[in-house]
Amino acid sequence: MDNLKSIIIAVDGPSGSGKSSVSKMIAERLKLTYIDTGAMYRAVTLKVMNEGANIEDTSRVGAIASRCNITFKKVDNENHTFLDSEDVSDQIRESKVTRLTSKVSSIPIVREVLVSLQRQIGKNGGVIMDGRDVGTVIFPDAQCKFFLDASLDVRGKRRYLEIQEKNGLAVDEDSVVKDMAARDEADSTRSDSPLTKADDAIYIDTTDMSPLDVVKAMEKVISSTVNQE
Numbered sequence: 118m119d120n121l122k123s124i125i126i127a128v129d130g131p132s133g134s135g136k137s138s139v140s141k142m143i144a145e146r147l148k149l150t151y152i153d154t155g156a157m158y159r160a161v162t163l164k165v166m167n168e169g170a171n172i173e174d175t176s177r178v179g180a181i182a183s184r185c186n187i188t189f190k191k192v193d194n195e196n197h198t199f200l201d202s203e204d205v206s207d208q209i210r211e212s213k214v215t216r217l218t219s220k221v222s223s224i225p226i227v228r229e230v231l232v233s234l235q236r237q238i239g240k241n242g243g244v245i246m247d248g249r250d251v252g253t254v255i256f257p258d259a260q261c262k263f264f265l266d267a268s269l270d271v272r273g274k275r276r277y278l279e280i281q282e283k284n285g286l287a288v289d290e291d292s293v294v295k296d297m298a299a300r301d302e303a304d305s306t307r308s309d310s311p312l313t314k315a316d317d318a319i320y321i322d323t324t325d326m327s328p329l330d331v332v333k334a335m336e337k338v339i340s341s342t343v344n345q346e
Contacts, residue, residue, distance in 0.1 A: 123242035127252035154248030159209035177225030219275025
């Protein structure tokens with residue numbers, strides 16, 4: 118499927134919907150480049166926190182975002198996020214970063230900086246990119262668009278298990294669900310690039326689906342799209 122070399126696949130959805138897991142799987146299976154836009158916002162948030170900047174000082178936060186050198190590399194066959202050459206894959210998933218990410222990502226200048234970078238990374242195609250505004254803002258003309266969703270309880274459980282598995286941290290599942298609900302509200306109501314399904318995106322409810330089931334459903338659409346081109 119030579120057309121995969123130029124394809125752009127947009128995968129949007131809220132936290133815990135499974136978009137990152139299935140996007141990684143599809144990237145591996147179809148030999149595409151995987152871009153995690155959420156990790157980029159988390160990396161900026163981490164740098165803002167490390168520099169002790171006030172979130173309300175949007176001009177300073179924007180300046181920090183423009184200085185961030187964010188890259189993705191494979192380490193032991195896993196996708197890792199690097200900020201200024203430091204592997205921050207675990208740090209950006211900590212709850213203190215998660216709680217502030219929606220605030221940082223709602224700042225227009227931050228979104229402007231990162232959207233520009235994301236477009237630069239994906240412009241040549243052969244990519245699958247997940248986030249919250251990939252199909253609506255970053256690549257509105259993407260050949261394949263998906264919007265993944267699931268019930269709040271299921272999404273919260275997934276994130277809770279992920280945190281425990283990756284970090285071994287003692288976290289309260291109810292707190293994870295509450296944080297997720299707050300993030301949902303912030304993401305869907307922000308004025309700049311709110312979380313919303315693109316009109317032409319395929320909606321998939323992953324509540325009762327395994328990651329592989331979701332992958333297979335998405336690959337059918339991708340295959341059909343590629344064969345039509």
